[in-house]
Amino acid sequence: MLSKLRRPRGREGIGSGPDGSRSIARERLYNALNRDRYDLLAPDVVESLRRDLLNVISRHLEVDDQFHELEIQRKDDSFYLVASVRISSLPRWAAVS
């Protein structure tokens, strides 16, 4: 989605070409927006995910009633939902194979 950051060639004046400060501005805006959105969104969304995820998971596995880890993490330019929950008791079929 984001074009690679390119160094502007000449400053001002004739020949400064199509890759001036715009691409830097674009990159910086992209990062600032992501940063802000992430800061504002994380607590709310994680909170509403918490219960829903536990409900879904416990239909398949017997797990603790709270997450060991549940957060939106940032790695380089991407965001990941990272969740881990302790399985309190493995069902028999899972133990066999």
Added chain:
Amino acid sequence: MKGKTIVITSGKGGVGKTTTTANIGTGLALRGHRVVVLDTDIGLRNLDVVMGLENRIVYDLVDVIEGRCKLSQAMIRDKHLPELYLIPAAQTRDKNCINSEQLTDLCRNLELEFDYIIIDCPAGIEQGFRNAIGPAQEAIIVTTPEVSALRDADRVIGLLEASELHRPKLIINRIRPGMVKRGDMLDKDDIVDLLAVEILGMVPADDRLITATNQGVPVIHDKKAPSGLAFSRITARIDGDDVPLMDLEPKGGLMDRVRYLMGINRSEYTHA
């Protein structure tokens, strides 16, 4: 018939909210509508000066809300357009002296008699912003093509959505088409891509806007001003006309091209 209330907001200060309010209000009145422009920037009123009506103020918004005068007494008729009125902000009070419900009641009353109520919102996201967006059915966000203003615009879009003002539209103000061409300014596509917002219009940086504002005349009255033309097109879109968005172009003449290639900043003429 019931009128519509539109708030003009931005987050960041000084990007052109008051200028936009004056020109959209004037533009809608030029199209034959009955319009009120309402300054909610209490303590820092400016819309009166931009409209050239500063000498006619007797009562203000806070006087109406606190019952010191009738609504009609605080409405100042425009010099040029008989169906355009200004309600000025109070200058000696602060943003906390009114609340969103009071402003909403006032706008509901105005909607009974007017087609459009255009609210000039103060900068920031505090009480003054909350008050101004309270009565609105639609929101227009003004920005410039700069990282800081766009970042604030994104924040404001989030706050508007959270207040049930969905799909606000963006006006990009103070565009320099020559700089866009040189790759030294964010353009419309960058902004749509990153903010995922609908663009209502683009207004060039324009010396004629400053000259008009100096005289207390909204630049939309100036038929030769590129920014005035841009505001006319924006007004038509607000009013439901299907006016396509065009990229702003530096004026076609050879000398203009030479000038912007050389990076000489002049008022960059366009066809909106």
